[in-house]
Amino acid sequence: xxxxxxxxxxxxxxxxxxxxxxxxxxxxxxxxxxxxxxxxxxxxxxxxxxxxxxxxxxxxxxxxxxxxxxxxxxxxxxxxxxxxxxxxxxxxxxxxxxxxxxxxxxxxxxxxxxxxxxxxxxxxxxxxxxxxxxxxxxxxxxxxxxxxxxxxxxxxxxxxxxxxxxxxxxxxxxxxxxxxxxxxxxxxxxxxxxxxxxxxxxxxxxxxxxxxxxxxxxxxxxxxxxxxxxxxxxxxxxxxxxxxxxxxxxxxxxxxxxxxxxxxxxxxxxxxxxxxxxxxxxxxxxxxxxxxxxxxxxxxxxxxxxxxxxxxxxxxxxxxxxxxxxxxxxxx
Numbered sequence: 437x438x439x440x441x442x443x444x445x446x447x448x449x450x451x452x453x454x455x456x457x458x459x460x461x462x463x464x465x466x467x468x469x470x471x472x473x474x475x476x477x478x479x480x481x482x483x484x485x486x487x488x489x490x491x492x493x494x495x496x497x498x499x500x501x502x503x504x505x506x507x508x509x510x511x512x513x514x515x516x517x518x519x520x521x522x523x524x525x526x527x528x529x530x531x532x533x534x535x536x537x538x539x540x541x542x543x544x545x546x547x548x549x550x551x552x553x554x555x556x557x558x559x560x561x562x563x564x565x566x567x568x569x570x571x572x573x574x575x576x577x578x579x580x581x582x583x584x585x586x587x588x589x590x591x592x593x594x595x596x597x598x599x600x601x602x603x604x605x606x607x608x609x610x611x612x613x614x615x616x617x618x619x620x621x622x623x624x625x626x627x628x629x630x631x632x633x634x635x636x637x638x639x640x641x642x643x644x645x646x647x648x649x650x651x652x653x654x655x656x657x658x659x660x661x662x663x664x665x666x667x668x669x670x671x672x673x674x675x676x677x678x679x680x681x682x683x684x685x686x687x688x689x690x691x692x693x694x695x696x697x698x699x700x701x702x703x704x705x706x707x708x709x710x711x712x713x714x715x716x717x718x719x720x721x722x723x724x725x726x727x728x729x730x731x732x733x734x735x736x737x738x739x740x741x742x743x744x745x746x747x748x749x750x751x752x753x754x755x756x757x758x759x760x761x762x763x764x765x766x767x768x
Contacts, residue, residue: 462505464507466528467503467532468534469499469534470534472499472516473498474498475498475516475536483513483514485527509528512526521536525550531543532544546581549582553569556569557570567594571590574590591619592737594623626736626753631751631752632749633750634748635744638652638729639653641724642722644722657746662767663694664686665698666741667729668709678741694768696721698718699723699725701727702727739756751763
């Protein structure tokens with residue numbers, strides 16, 4: 437994803453030094469000690485510190501290590517390509533420990549808070565509880581780097597009005613941050629395509645049609661049934677999981693009463709989505725609309741799923757999993 441600048445470790449002695457378990461040598465130094473039990477010897481481990489700023493270590497005797505100086509605290513990602521493994525953590529002074537396959541780094545102040553929040557969220561399956569836990573941790577640590585990190589999650593979890601209110605009282609680095617200002621703008625747009633609003637037209641070529649004829653959401657709504665709209669992308673893992681686990685089974689169950697349509701967004705072309713459709717056995721219509729549809733509906737991430745009733749009114753938005761069937765049943 438980022439342009440790599442690999443920090444090569446040459447020679448046996450250097451490799452051993454890189455993979456030994458160390459302690460920081462100066463007040464601003466950090467050492468990241470990782471265990472990688474079960475991962476092959478010599479496997480590359482990447483520490484992604486920013487665009488084009490990536491260090492590399494190698495697994496030796498089930499361990500690896502990174503060292504550096506944290507003049508300022510920043511987020512980083514530890515990544516292993518095979519097996520696929522990635523963990524976000526704070527690079528801050530001290531000794532940081534990360535034990536595979538855990539996704540929680542510990543040992544320093546901010547990382548310990550992040551791990552505590554992560555465990556609290558994982559302990560509940562209820563989205564409202566997850567949101568409240570994240571909000572509570574944000575309020576407690578909003579003036580630290582943890583607060584800014586958690587607010588990125590809240591940008592996905594909170595509705596427009598709640599997020600707007602939080603933005604108004606947030607510290608300046610959050611309130612004036614370009615990412616959060618853009619998130620607020622997208623949420624405002626999404627609020628106009630939320631429950632109770634009429635649908636917004638979507639047009640584009642039909643992906644799963646040999647000649648890719650022009651298709652539209654209005655044509656599907658005109659058939660007189662509720663319409664489940666799935667914003668998706670070919671490269672999106674969670675989208676494929678949602679399709680396999682929920683959407684395809686629900687389609688088989690309700691296809692006589694509800695029409696389904698997928699909107700392929702943020703793909704370069706239709707071919708990749710067509711391959712996904714063929715692989716998963718998707719038979720409902722797929723409309724290719726690279727950008728405009730996502731912007732019109734304020735889509736911040738995929739999958740985004742909404743339900744429109746037979747009159748064209750949006751009756752449910754941002755539904756996932758079993759919530760999809762609940763919305764369908766409530767509409768029929």
